[in-house]
Amino acid sequence: xxxxxxxxxxxxxxxxxxxxxxxxxxxxxxxxxxxxxxxxxxxxxxxxxxxxxxxxxxxxxxxxxxxxxxxxxxxxxxxxxxxxxxxxxxxxxxxxxxxxxxxxxxxxxxxxxxxxxxxxxxxxxxxxxxxxxxxxxxxxxxxxxxxxxxxxxxxxxxxxxxxxxxxxxxxxxxxxxxxxxxxxxxxxxxxxxxxxxxxxx
Amino acid sequence: xxxxxxxxxxxxxxxxxxxxxxxxxxxxxxxxxxxxxxxxxxxxxxxxxxxxxxxxxxxxxxxxxxxxxxxxxxxxxxxxxxxxxxxxxxxxxxxxxxxxxxxxxxxxxxxxxxxxxxxxxxxxxxxxxxxxxxxxxxxxxxxxxxxxxxxxxxxxxxxxxxxxxxxxxxxxxxxxxxxxxxxxxxxxxxxxxxxxxxxxx
Numbered sequence: 001x002x003x004x005x006x007x008x009x010x011x012x013x014x015x016x017x018x019x020x021x022x023x024x025x026x027x028x029x030x031x032x033x034x035x036x037x038x039x040x041x042x043x044x045x046x047x048x049x050x051x052x053x054x055x056x057x058x059x060x061x062x063x064x065x066x067x068x069x070x071x072x073x074x075x076x077x078x079x080x081x082x083x084x085x086x087x088x089x090x091x092x093x094x095x096x097x098x099x100x101x102x103x104x105x106x107x108x109x110x111x112x113x114x115x116x117x118x119x120x121x122x123x124x125x126x127x128x129x130x131x132x133x134x135x136x137x138x139x140x141x142x143x144x145x146x147x148x149x150x151x152x153x154x155x156x157x158x159x160x161x162x163x164x165x166x167x168x169x170x171x172x173x174x175x176x177x178x179x180x181x182x183x184x185x186x187x188x189x190x191x192x193x194x195x196x197x198x199x200x201x
Numbered sequence: 202x203x204x205x206x207x208x209x210x211x212x213x214x215x216x217x218x219x220x221x222x223x224x225x226x227x228x229x230x231x232x233x234x235x236x237x238x239x240x241x242x243x244x245x246x247x248x249x250x251x252x253x254x255x256x257x258x259x260x261x262x263x264x265x266x267x268x269x270x271x272x273x274x275x276x277x278x279x280x281x282x283x284x285x286x287x288x289x290x291x292x293x294x295x296x297x298x299x300x301x302x303x304x305x306x307x308x309x310x311x312x313x314x315x316x317x318x319x320x321x322x323x324x325x326x327x328x329x330x331x332x333x334x335x336x337x338x339x340x341x342x343x344x345x346x347x348x349x350x351x352x353x354x355x356x357x358x359x360x361x362x363x364x365x366x367x368x369x370x371x372x373x374x375x376x377x378x379x380x381x382x383x384x385x386x387x388x389x390x391x392x393x394x395x396x397x398x399x400x401x402x
Contacts, residue, residue: 053327055287058261061277076262079277086256090291092300095332097293126254131296 035102035139035146038188039089045187046093052192054091054098060084086123087134093192096201097132099124100191104139110168111138113161121158124151133199137181137191138174146181148194153177236303236340236347239389240290246388247294253393255292255299261285287324288335294393297402298333300325301392305340311369312339314362322359325352334400338382338392339375347382349395354378 033041039056046052065078087101101124103115116136127134134151149169156177157169179194195201234242240257247253266279288302302325304316317337325335335352350370357378358370380395396402 047327050327050330053324053331053333058259058283059264060259061262061264061280063260063262074282076277076280076282079262079280081275081277082259092298092328092331092333095298097296097298099293123254126248126251127293129251130254130293132254132293 033188035104035137038183039102039137039191042187042189042191043089043091046192052091052093052098054089054093056089057084057086083117083119085119087120093195094201097127097130098192098195099127099132099134100136102137102139104141106141107168108140108142108171110166110170111140111174112168113158114167116154116158121155125155128152133195135195135198137189138178140171144183146183146189147174147178148181148191148198149174149178150198234389236305236338239384240303240338240392243388243390243392244290244292247393253292253294253299255290255294257290258285258287284318284320286320288321294396295402298328298331299393299396300328300333300335301337303338303340305342307342308369309341309343309372311367311371312341312375313369314359315368317355317359322356326356329353334396336396336399338390339379341372345384347384347390348375348379349382349392349399350375350379351399 036056043052043054043056046054060082061076062080062082063076063078064080065076067075067077069075087099089102090097090099092098101116101120103111105111105115124134128151136149136151136154138147138149139145154169157173161167179198181189181191181194184190237257244253244255244257247255261283262277263281263283264277264279265281266277268276268278270276288300290303291298291300293299302317302321304312306312306316328335329352337350337352337355339348339350340346355370358374362368380399382390382392382395385391
């Protein structure tokens with residue numbers, strides 16, 4: 001029987017040292033961290049090593065009631081999650097505006113497009129129009145595979161859906177139009193290295 | 202006796218048409234909106250008119266308890282305000298990364314530096330280092346005057362404070378090193394026009 005973390009990752013037990021394993025095969029994946037954790041760690045690495053300034057935006061909340069119990073502490077007693085009007089991550093890298101969204105799926109053969117909202121697609125379109133760099137990072141939870149897909153390619157699949165086509169991107173399509181991202185130790189997910197390649201920077 | 206809105210703005214009554222007033226003197230200020238409202242309206246104008254993609258980040262909240270009353274509604278029952286680790290506004294303008302913070306003071310002769318946090322200054326320093334454009338928009342509530350101050354100039358006053366100097370920027374210093382921003386109808390506060398001038402874009 002397999003154990004799974006709540007985020008869907010397999011529990012693999014303590015890593016067993018394997019002397020026959022070559023250095024190239026070492027896997028840094030499957031450490032029970034979510035994609036968000038991994039990206040936050042990566043962004044912290046980028047910041048600490050003076051590579052880029054990229055942050056995750058806070059979750060948008062609609063605050064309804066705040067209790068000012070004491071002079072210093074305000075306790076939010078009633079609030080609701082709001083839908084984000086932009087993507088989750090943005091920042092600056094060598095003067096360039098970087099903007100992306102990160103999503104996971106438990107599907108194995110395709111990535112459902114309902115992971116994105118209409119206004120997020122709109123937002124990414126605006127970013128691209130204003131010469132920013134926009135993309136999505138997609139993770140297949142069960143196989144722990146990561147891909148970077150340019151926003152321009154995502155728009156293509158989105159339009160296909162709008163025009164009555166399939167409501168997901170097949171994994172084959174992602175492999176063909178996207179770029180594989182590998183886990184490493186520092187940084188966890190070096191997506192900017194792929195961005196540099198993809199956009200010929 | 203003067204009336205004030207809760208945000209500190211004077212109530213000026215209904216505007217009286219003055220036929221002797223030249224067009225140049227028409228004031229769009231003092232409409233009871235906060236600086237945040239004005240900037241959100243401005244950013245919405247920039248977006249709608251395809252000028253720039255700049256958004257205010259959501260307020261960072263530490264969520265402690267969420268009540269899942271029904272399948273669809275999650276109610277946050279306990280949460281706390283967290284200090285922002287970055288500035289409030291960022292986005293892209295003609296491929297350029299834009300990053301700023303907006304603050305108000307009821308003081309009339311100086312702008313207290315405790316309106317900013319150490320990590321916000323750090324963040325703006327990183328942005329400048331990575332070739333982004335960083336600045337602050339300062340509002341004197343009582344006179345409803347607005348200024349744009351480049352982050353580089355803010356750093357100077359911040360360092361002066363760190364080195365034992367005054368804990369504020371005098372209004373004279375702001376007038377000299379900053380740039381006056383005027384209210385208009387559309388957009389409310391055309392700060393990008395000043396940015397274009399200040400950074401010779």
